[in-house]
Amino acid sequence: xxxxxxxxVAGLVAICATWQPVHGQTAASLLEDGIRAYQxxxxxxxxxxxxxxxxxxxxxxxSDPAAxxxxxxxxxxxxxxxxxxxxxxxSARATFERLVRFDTRYRPDQLIFPPQxxxxxxxxxxxxxxxxxxxxxxxxxxxxQDSFSFELFASSYxxxxxxxxxxxxxxxxxxxxxxIVDSLDLDWDGRDPERLVVASxxxxxxxxxxxxxxxxxxxLRVPLDITVETPDTLAHPFEPADSMILPEQxxxxxxxxxxxxxxxxxxxxxxxxTLFSSDTDLMGGRLLVAGTVSVAGITTFFRRRPGKPxxxxxxxxxxxxxxxRDSLAVVVTENERRKTDVQLVITTGSQSVHEGPGR
Amino acid sequence: MTPRRMGPLAAxxxxxxxxxxxxxxxxxxxxxxxxAPMPVQVTRTAEPAANRFSGLTIGGAAAVxxxxxxxxxxxxxxxxxxxxxxxxxxxxxxxxxxxVAPLSWLVVKAGPHIRSFVTxxxxxxxxxxxxxxxxxxxxxxxxxxxxxxxxxxxGANVDAVEPYDSGNGLEGGIRLAMNRLPFWGQLAYRIDHxxxxxGAKTDTVEQLVFAIGWFVRR
Numbered sequence: 044x045x046x047x048x049x050x051x052v053a054g055l056v057a058i059c060a061t062w063q064p065v066h067g068q069t070a071a072s073l074l075e076d077g078i079r080a081y082q083x084x085x086x087x088x089x090x091x092x093x094x095x096x097x098x099x100x101x102x103x104x105x106s107d108p109a110a111x112x113x114x115x116x117x118x119x120x121x122x123x124x125x126x127x128x129x130x131x132x133x134s135a136r137a138t139f140e141r142l143v144r145f146d147t148r149y150r151p152d153q154l155i156f157p158p159q160x161x162x163x164x165x166x167x168x169x170x171x172x173x174x175x176x177x178x179x180x181x182x183x184x185x186x187x188q189d190s191f192s193f194e195l196f197a198s199s200y201x202x203x204x205x206x207x208x209x210x211x212x213x214x215x216x217x218x219x220x221x222x223i224v225d226s227l228d229l230d231w232d233g234r235d236p237e238r239l240v241v242a243s244x245x246x247x248x249x250x251x252x253x254x255x256x257x258x259x260x261x262x263l264r265v266p267l268d269i270t271v272e273t274p275d276t277l278a279h280p281f282e283p284a285d286s287m288i289l290p291e292q293x294x295x296x297x298x299x300x301x302x303x304x305x306x307x308x309x310x311x312x313x314x315x316x317t318l319f320s321s322d323t324d325l326m327g328g329r330l331l332v333a334g335t336v337s338v339a340g341i342t343t344f345f346r347r348r349p350g351k352p353x354x355x356x357x358x359x360x361x362x363x364x365x366x367x368r369d370s371l372a373v374v375v376t377e378n379e380r381r382k383t384d385v386q387l388v389i390t391t392g393s394q395s396v397h398e399g400p401g402r
Numbered sequence: 403m404t405p406r407r408m409g410p411l412a413a414x415x416x417x418x419x420x421x422x423x424x425x426x427x428x429x430x431x432x433x434x435x436x437x438a439p440m441p442v443q444v445t446r447t448a449e450p451a452a453n454r455f456s457g458l459t460i461g462g463a464a465a466v467x468x469x470x471x472x473x474x475x476x477x478x479x480x481x482x483x484x485x486x487x488x489x490x491x492x493x494x495x496x497x498x499x500x501x502v503a504p505l506s507w508l509v510v511k512a513g514p515h516i517r518s519f520v521t522x523x524x525x526x527x528x529x530x531x532x533x534x535x536x537x538x539x540x541x542x543x544x545x546x547x548x549x550x551x552x553x554x555x556x557g558a559n560v561d562a563v564e565p566y567d568s569g570n571g572l573e574g575g576i577r578l579a580m581n582r583l584p585f586w587g588q589l590a591y592r593i594d595h596x597x598x599x600x601g602a603k604t605d606t607v608e609q610l611v612f613a614i615g616w617f618v619r620r
Binding site: 331 | 441445447454541542543548549550570574575576590593594595604606610
């Protein structure tokens with residue numbers, strides 16, 4: 044690369060490196076120039092510098108929103124003061140109105156600005172019906188335990204209407220309707236007037252300023268993106284199947300079978316040997332066996348006679364149903380808790396202003 | 403009972419016990435082993451005389467079940483005496499029966515049954531081929547059952563001059579298994595009656611069984 048090429052590249056690099064700071068400083072330096080001119084009572088020049096400092100193209104180049112906000116407030120205040128003291132009262136009022144809309148809580152420093160300026164600002168502020176809004180950008184609330192809280196700041200006493208609307212502008216819930224003086228803390232529990240939790244979807248928070256006759260002066264629309272999160276409910280336990288239920292009374296089968304079996308075998312043992320060997324003096328022990336078997340069959344029949352309750356089975360069945368009912372109660376209770384454990388995730392969007400016909 | 407006679411019985415019981423462990427590892431297999439002192443009475447008639455012998459025998463039995471099939475093995479031996487002027491004798495008996503259970507409560511079996519009477523003058527051996535039917539019923543609980551087994555001699559070979567005539571038998575009793583333990587007790591009466599020489603001579607053998615058993619079921 045030649046020396047000339049190197050020089051061109053170096054020059055471009057230097058320009059790129061200094062370009063942003065030059066423009067970032069321009070708004071600030073214009074503000075300082077305007078303030079200096081104001082202090083030197085050169086109100087026309089001051090207004091010129093300050094109008095240029097408020098050029099949105101310059102303000103956007105400030106990376107710090109807080110610094111940009113301070114710059115804007117100072118520039119508007121000095122601009123209004125310069126216009127006021129320069130005899131342009133209408134322009135000053137318009138600038139003050141702009142300042143009030145920008146920050147309703149701002150007050151010009153009475154040590155810096157003369158009463159003529161601060162009184163005019165107060166007059167404009169009293170005449171303005173402006174509300175600004177402050178709320179967290181994201182909020183997760185448990186319905187019934189928590190609420191979506193936000194704060195309104197009013198420029199002056201006036202009537203305010205605050206409501207939630209869906210995207211078709213149909214009112215979902217009225218939050219507030221009444222006077223606002225300076226500030227107002229409001230809450231929304233995430234429900235509609237029928238105490239039902241709203242569905243997921245896009246909504247708007249409308250904050251309306253109305254005049255004494257109820258005519259809309261200004262409306263602030265804050266988009267709300269709402270997501271309803273509900274935990275899944277548990278499945279109910281299965282009722283004990285019939286196959287799990289033990290018989291609670293003896294059926295006729297086992298008792299009769301025991302009686303028949305015992306008597307049949309007992310009789311066979313007692314009688315059949317005499318048929319085999321009729322001329323033999325048989326062992327007496329066979330009668331012991333025959334008697335034992337017969338007695339066992341008869342005893343079993345009476346122990347398990349048809350229709351006799353079976354206490355152990357009754358207890359087991361009762362325990363089975365008790366266990367089922369307990370499990371069901373636990374699930375029902377848990378599901379009731381889960382149904383009420385609804386969470387709303389609310390994300391606020393960029394607000395927009397709609398001017399109304401009222402004053 | 404002499405030590406010499408105890409040899410086959412002990413060997414059989416040991417073999418059955420050893421087999422229990424191996425068989426229990428197989429699916430659908432059951433093994434039952436029992437040991438029983440059994441009062442025995444043998445009534446032998448040869449018209450017009452009749453001799454009665456009685457004594458105490460000891461025996462064991464094993465039954466192997468494999469699905470519907472089963473194999474029954476039984477052995478006993480003991481001494482018999484008489485209050486009449488006849489010499490004492492020993493009795494040794496064994497049987498091996500192969501069965502099938504067409505129903506849960508019914509078993510049909512067949513196999514050889516050998517009985518020997520040993521005296522100082524010689525041994526008389528009876529070899530029977532028997533067909534048996536066993537029916538069992540619970541007495542209100544699976545742990546308590548009664549059973550009746552009847553059999554008929556299908557063919558026989560007897561150390562006697564006269565030809566074998568006929569024979570029948572039965573065994574009936576009750577068996578009680580212990581809850582949660584692999585043991586059971588048995589009380590039974592058993593009789594078989596055989597005749598030779600067109601009924602000129604008969605042998606009636608009765609046994610009273612008091613058995614204690616052990617079973618393995620898989």
